[in-house]
Amino acid sequence: MLTRNDAALEFLLTRRSRPAKTLVAPAPTRAELAPILTAAARTPDHGMMEPFRFIVVKKGAMARLATLTEEAGVRLGKSDEDIAKARSQFDLGHLAVVVVEVQKDSPKIQPLEMTYSAGAVCLSLLNAALASGWGANWLSGWMSHDRGFCEAAFGLAENERIAGLVHIATEGPVPPERPRPDLDKITTWVEA
Template identity: 40%
Template sequence: MFNDRSSLPAYLASRRSAKPRDMVAPGPDAAQLDAILTLAMRTPDHGKLFPWRFVKVNDRQAYAALLERAFLAANPDARAAQVEAAIAGAHQAPTLVILLYAPQESAKIPEWEQMLSAGAVGMNLIHAAQAHGFVATWLTGWITYDETVRTALCEGSERIAGLFYIGSPGQPLEERPRPEFTAMVRTFP
């Protein structure tokens, strides 16, 4: 957690995602989660369209049942072990928030800009969770593209942008490969 602007670069340089299966309690309580989501919403949003929504998953058993129905509908011959693996995320990490991309009608703001805003909300959510002393990660996967799940969680043209797992680290966070600076940055002209 950083307490002043001088520690922000150090925080960003050391930020890591955690694996949901390795997260343990405590996660944020209701007030902390609301504060995290409020900070996440402080994001660039051309036109002030707010093209995103959050779903706080409070009933993990109901969520697991939804995932099981969806997985079996798409994979009717799945074995029990496959179903268990497909829905394992429903029981991981103390807190789960689903970010929805909710495009808004606009003659001035193209959809791709709204999509970028939703992505910025996702990154802010991770930073806000970590600023509150928790670890977080953003995942996608079959759940985010499944029509049964989308229909249960979304309204209208909304889509699932990601699953955000939040908790405390159950083990040290690992560094992952990062791109080479020179391969990713160029100068014009």
């Protein structure tokens, strides 16, 4: 017999990220963030390898990350507009959880499966924050793919990279609904 969780299904059918630039103080406390991180860590991880970890960035660290973003942008030859846009998530940020993908040696689990798991953690973290009543947005950006930034900002090891930065704070203005995928265009049914 099927057991439906209509509240969970309704949440998933109506969930909506909140743009990071619309998030306002306060951000969750350590105690408020703990169940959100716990929910995110329950993501399937292909062999119980835990190919991910969290770095919680609080308001006091945001200015340093904005500066490191600008320095990386100059080093990479990014335009002033690209630099301003990339650093804005830190200039305006209140709290962000960096989901770090950790590649681990395994004779059975392919590296791509670990990448999938870290991405699933990002979505679970985002949904757990939204379900808890916070506004949240999953971002990345060119700086999150730059080795120099990753090492200077977060001390990432060679086998680690940023899967996403999930900004979490109080929901500001509610954005309008956006168009969603047309299921008929993106779904193929195989019956034989």
